[in-house]
Amino acid sequence: MNSQTASHSDLKTSSADKVRKAIRGGLYDGHTAGLAAGKLQCNLAILPKEFALDFLRFCQRNPKPCPVVGLGDTGNPNLPTLGRDIDIRTDVSKYRVFRDGALSDEVTDISHVWSGDLVTVALGCSFTFENALLRSDIPVRHIETGRNVPMYRTSIELTPAGRFAGKMVVTMRPIPENQVAQTKAISSKYPQAHGSPIAVGDPSQIGIADLFKPDWGDAVDVKAGEIPVYWACGVTPQNVLLDAKLPICITHSPGHMLISDVAEDAETTILPRH
Amino acid sequence: MNSQTASHSDLKTSSADKVRKAIRGGLYDGHTAGLAAGKLQCNLAILPKEFALDFLRFCQRNPKPCPVVGLGDTGNPNLPTLGRDIDIRTDVSKYRVFRDGALSDEVTDISHVWSGDLVTVALGCSFTFENALLRSDIPVRHIETGRNVPMYRTSIELTPAGRFAGKMVVTMRPIPENQVAQTKAISSKYPQAHGSPIAVGDPSQIGIADLFKPDWGDAVDVKAGEIPVYWACGVTPQNVLLDAKLPICITHSPGHMLISDVAEDAETTILPRH
Numbered sequence: 001m002n003s004q005t006a007s008h009s010d011l012k013t014s015s016a017d018k019v020r021k022a023i024r025g026g027l028y029d030g031h032t033a034g035l036a037a038g039k040l041q042c043n044l045a046i047l048p049k050e051f052a053l054d055f056l057r058f059c060q061r062n063p064k065p066c067p068v069v070g071l072g073d074t075g076n077p078n079l080p081t082l083g084r085d086i087d088i089r090t091d092v093s094k095y096r097v098f099r100d101g102a103l104s105d106e107v108t109d110i111s112h113v114w115s116g117d118l119v120t121v122a123l124g125c126s127f128t129f130e131n132a133l134l135r136s137d138i139p140v141r142h143i144e145t146g147r148n149v150p151m152y153r154t155s156i157e158l159t160p161a162g163r164f165a166g167k168m169v170v171t172m173r174p175i176p177e178n179q180v181a182q183t184k185a186i187s188s189k190y191p192q193a194h195g196s197p198i199a200v201g202d203p204s205q206i207g208i209a210d211l212f213k214p215d216w217g218d219a220v221d222v223k224a225g226e227i228p229v230y231w232a233c234g235v236t237p238q239n240v241l242l243d244a245k246l247p248i249c250i251t252h253s254p255g256h257m258l259i260s261d262v263a264e265d266a267e268t269t270i271l272p273r274h
Numbered sequence: 275m276n277s278q279t280a281s282h283s284d285l286k287t288s289s290a291d292k293v294r295k296a297i298r299g300g301l302y303d304g305h306t307a308g309l310a311a312g313k314l315q316c317n318l319a320i321l322p323k324e325f326a327l328d329f330l331r332f333c334q335r336n337p338k339p340c341p342v343v344g345l346g347d348t349g350n351p352n353l354p355t356l357g358r359d360i361d362i363r364t365d366v367s368k369y370r371v372f373r374d375g376a377l378s379d380e381v382t383d384i385s386h387v388w389s390g391d392l393v394t395v396a397l398g399c400s401f402t403f404e405n406a407l408l409r410s411d412i413p414v415r416h417i418e419t420g421r422n423v424p425m426y427r428t429s430i431e432l433t434p435a436g437r438f439a440g441k442m443v444v445t446m447r448p449i450p451e452n453q454v455a456q457t458k459a460i461s462s463k464y465p466q467a468h469g470s471p472i473a474v475g476d477p478s479q480i481g482i483a484d485l486f487k488p489d490w491g492d493a494v495d496v497k498a499g500e501i502p503v504y505w506a507c508g509v510t511p512q513n514v515l516l517d518a519k520l521p522i523c524i525t526h527s528p529g530h531m532l533i534s535d536v537a538e539d540a541e542t543t544i545l546p547r548h
Contacts, residue, residue: 053327053348053393060345061355063542071334073435074327081335081433119327157547159355161347188541191465195541267462267469268337273431 011035016083016259020091029093029108031255033127033143040192040264041257042069042082042122043234044092045241046110046250049074052119054162058240059121061159065168065236067192069269070122070260077114081270082122082260089114094253101245110250118250125234125257126171128193128264132186138179141220148255149173150214151233155207156198158236163244169235170198172211174226183229192269199230206230216254285309290357290533294365303367303382305529307401307417314466314538315531316343316356316396317508318366319515320384320524323348326393328436332514333395335433339442339510341466343543344396344534351388355544356396356534363388368527375519384524392524399508399531400445402467402538406460412453415494422529423447424488425507429481430472432510437518443509444472446485448500457503466543473504480504490528 006027011019016036022028032041047055052074059066070082079086089111097105097113126149130140142149149171156168175183180200188196203211211228212219216235222228241249252258262269280301285293290310296302306315321329326348333340344356353360363385371379371387379387400423404414416423423445430442449457454474462470477485485502486493490509496502515523526532536543 049327053323053330056327056330057345057347060342061544063544068334071331073331159544159547191541267465270335270337270433273433 008035016261017085019259020083020086023093024087024090026108032093032257032259033255036259038264040069040260040262040266040269041125041127042260043125043237044088044250044252044258045121045123045237046088046118047121047241047246048117048248049119051162051244051246052121055121055164055241057161058158058164059123059237061161062236063191064195064198064232065158065234067124067194068121069124069192070120072120074119075116077120079120079122082258082262083271084261086258086260088120088258092252092256092258094256096251096253098242098246098249098251100247101242106253113248113250122258122260123234123237124193124269126194126231127257129187129190131264132190133183136182136186138175138183138186141174142218145220147218147220149217150219151216151235152203152208153215158240164240166236166240166243168198169215169233169239170206170230171233172214172228172230174220174222175229177225177227180227180229187231193264194232194234197229198232201227203228282309290535291359293533294357294360297367298361298364300382306367306531306533307529310533312538314343314534314536314540314543315399315401316534317399317511318362318524318526318532319395319397319511320362320392321395321515321520322391322522323393325436325518325520326395329395329438329515331435332432332438333397333511335435336510337465338469338472338506339432339508341398341468342395343398343466343536344394346394348393349390351394353394353396356532356536357545358535360532360534362394362532366526366530366532368530370525370527372516372520372523372525374521375516380527387522387524396532396534397508397511398467398543400468400505401531403461403464405538406464407457410456410460412449412457412460415448416492419494421494422491424493425490425509426477426482427489432514438514440510440514440517442472443489443507443513444480444504445507446488446502446504448494448496449503451499451501454501454503461505467538468506468508471503472506475501477502
């Protein structure tokens with residue numbers, strides 16, 4: 001860590017590039033919600049080439065929890081379609097390194113574990129559609145109350161590929177009844193960010209026993225006149241990767257996303273070439 | 275070939291499953307435009323596993339010409355996310371087999387060349403957005419006049435991956451000036467089918483020298499008050515595959531698409547599990 005550091009509020013109006021540079025320089029290791037407004041943020045999965053084809057099959061077959069938005073060359077830490085100068089070894093503020101399915105380390109730099117055998121997969125994240133909901137004056141409870149979004153294991157079976165299989169994890173946001181239709185319509189415009197809801201209403205229909213005991217994140221109130229709405233969650237591929245017990249895999253730490261240069265409302269997640 | 279055969283009009287009201295069964299049974303080897311209305315039809319690329327990861331990278335980086343809608347397991351001829359009983363060795367009405375980048379054979383069955391090493395990639399096709407344009411009373415000239423859509427090589431560089439690289443191929447449809455905005459909006463809703471136009475207007479801006487001399491397909495008139503509109507074309511990945519000179523690769527023959535069970539306006543191209 002340098003002697004200088006940057007705070008979340010220091011970086012709030014910075015460009016994506018500047019935020020990545022601050023992270024790369026060891027000046028910032030916090031969460032990325034609200035940083036580089038309007039830019040696509042990404043979940044991260046780095047895994048050995050041997051497993052990459054099956055993992056991509058898994059993502060293709062489960063596009064709502066696992067929307068692939070970037071894909072690196074084997075052994076190459078750059079992601080030029082997501083950002084002009086991304087180095088995936090240093091540009092995420094916190095990483096988790098897993099070995100044989102168990103957490104081995106939480107670090108701010110993975111240069112020491114990087115190898116010519118690794119493939120980077122970037123996946124869309126819910127920040128994108130949350131920002132779109134907020135722009136349409138649809139409340140997002142966990143943001144209003146400064147909490148983490150509640151996340152739940154469900155009974156929804158994923159379509160397997162190779163050793164990748166399991167059940168879907170969802171997030172829940174309580175939405176005023178009269179805004180549910182608009183919420184569905186808005187989020188359906190972001191297939192690169194989990195798309196439309198997976199379910200609406202009764203949590204038991206998707207195997208959630210108690211809405212107020214999420215498996216990850218924080219419980220939030222569901223007020224009178226609100227309906228719980230469920231979206232596919234980026235924790236799904238993380239869980240599936242862990243269960244696959246790969247010799248090594250690396251993810252971002254929750255909330256510590258890769259910030260891309262891609263506009264979050266762009267038609268594709270590929271930067272125009274210059 | 276059986277002694278019985280089916281005509282295009284015989285199959286026009288058949289389900290996707292029935293059309294595939296007729297093709298599998300050797301009863302039909304014609305083009306598939308207009309068959310199994312409302313179902314997603316697919317371009318086809320079958321290639322050795324060794325090249326599959328780079329080809330998927332290429333598709334991810336060039337999503338408008340190469341929207342991946344289905345991905346088989348290595349050596350497995352089924353595509354359960356696209357159809358309940360698809361056998362990719364027999365269910366396409368005509369295939370082209372390429373060896374070292376040269377056309378080796380055009381056949382109605384690839385069982386004799388199938389191997390445990392092959393990976394099937396299904397890609398979206400323009401039939402999907404053409405049907406949506408027609409439903410909104412936007413004219414599609416080549417359909418009106420019973421021709422093939424005109425296709426052109428352009429100067430638009432693709433984003434490379436491994437040995438896959440080249441320039442984009444586009445289709446052109448002349449659209450009445452006052453319907454161009456609606457045409458863009460409608461086609462942008464189908465990212466699984468090339469999405470919104472790549473360019474509008476002057477063909478020279480994308481390196482097309484003469485609009486009336488397409489590189490493939492048939493020239494069509496551009497009438498007074500109409501503007502040429504260009505979309506990314508599924509011939510793009512076919513060309514790129516040929517240029518890559520793989521020891522073997524198999525595609526559909528032009529116009530002879532894989533017919534899936536997926537609704538062409540579904541949010542994802544993955545069939546619900548039952």
